[in-house]
Amino acid sequence: MSHAVIGVDLGGTNLRTALLTTDGDILQRHKEATIVSDGWEKIVFRIAQNVERLREAAVARGLDIRVVGVGAPGVIQMNTGVVVKSPNFPDWNKLPLQDELKRTLRLPVFIENDANAAALGEHWRGAGNGISSMIFVTLGTGVGGGIVLNNKIWHGADGMAGEIGHITMIPDGRPCSCGNTGCLEMYASARGIVQSYWEKASGSVPEEFFKTMTSEKIYQSAHAGDATARDVIKDMGHMLGIALAGLINTLNPEMIVLGGRVKDAWQLFIDATREEVMRRAFLAPAQRAHIVPSLLGDDAGMTGAAAAALQRLDE
């Protein structure tokens, strides 16, 4: 019997599950809404249910499931697969997600942080394919990251490495929900961009406008020629470049992969980002670190959760 693997991407909005070959080809996908208010027991039950369905599909294809990988938001205790806490699931408090799923599924299960899973997905089958060291930065509602060194996620001593969004950029800058001030996330996330637009345009734009303001609308305005929107996105690009230059001088990676929604404004910020990197990082590392957009989109998390599980099964 040939082997297959199941990857789960548990987000605050969607629960995605995929059946993959052990080479990372997706054979079948399932997506449903995550209903956070249902509580952890129902969510764990639904994950198991989706996995079971894909296991049946695998058997019908003559495939045997080797392992299940789950990417989940929050702080994960790597050796136990306990979700210590998760910003998206307020009732998850030291939830033994790995053990719960193992008991129900009678399969090996490994839990990985969602940003790390997306990083590993891009490394395995996306922009970073064939690259041994890369930094993945996801620019969405927040700014997350995952660091791949020697083809593996660098987890750090507490599984909390890669929190690139919370590097201080402006010591006395905007207050961040993490308790710090001036975090990269406060300038380079979708929320940060809306705030920057507000700060720059306020007075010249009716208050009403901001009640429904989103970063997407700002990108659209910028693409349509709005100078304030263009400046705001360019400023974001500069800030991102300063942060990346520091990471490049620290880790000298082969590649930087940028994912998340802010990526939709790629042409409007990437020149500013690259300019800061070339100006601020040492020449060889700056030239080495290709800055590229992520390729897998919504498949990155499932793919990387599967990759992480396969790696850890082999260890």
Next chain:
Amino acid sequence: MSHAVIGVDLGGTNLRTALLTTDGDILQRHKEATIVSDGWEKIVFRIAQNVERLREAAVARGLDIRVVGVGAPGVIQMNTGVVVKSPNFPDWNKLPLQDELKRTLRLPVFIENDANAAALGEHWRGAGNGISSMIFVTLGTGVGGGIVLNNKIWHGADGMAGEIGHITMIPDGRPCSCGNTGCLEMYASARGIVQSYWEKASGSVPEEFFKTMTSEKIYQSAHAGDATARDVIKDMGHMLGIALAGLINTLNPEMIVLGGRVKDAWQLFIDATREEVMRRAFLAPAQRAHIVPSLLGDDAGMTGAAAAALQRLDE
């Protein structure tokens, strides 16, 4: 016959050589001045001469030299042991140091960057003994660094990882010799401290005073109660803490080891540094990363060069 190893620390001021056991105990040391103006051939000859002398001493002790490790300043091509360029040795231009020494000594030789060697020395036999991940920061004339992950130096794609001194702290800050502005080195090095003192005290201090000003004198003044000197060193501590918080959020290491001369002002800056780390990094990683002074002093480079050579011989 038992084995031993020779470690060399080639600095712009001193050339240090040590005979060590394969456990890192130093059996014998030699130190002489580095005469940069002699040119690379004479310096390479002197390194070989010192190694030969210690090899004879080893033989007299019944010890056989397994490998020679050399820590050298500058950009090192890791796979070839070529010194691409070195700020301390202007005539070193793609110098094949490893091959030159191997040919002369007929022994395995490995070259490591000097800050990485010091990091590995502290990891093997100093403050980081028994720790698997640590960041070493040397606060001297400049600010250097070495990153130990899974008990090994993380070199990066071009051997240039660990350039912690050139992380941007103040985007439009002081111009740095690396071409960037606002590098950590411009605020946390001995030179940065003298400049900060100048900026803060200028007007209240006679110009003459600064002609012979050193960071050591500022530490002495601070210890003696000079408020300006105390503020300057505290400011340095804050800046260092902001940088360390970013590194802790990025890499979640077990330990941060601080070496170099600025360390002499430890009590005057460490509270400010720790305060920034606790305020700006996530709680678990901030609590995890013990910030400690280096222990090996001038022995760190030789010890770490030996450790690096032993590691690479085993690979």
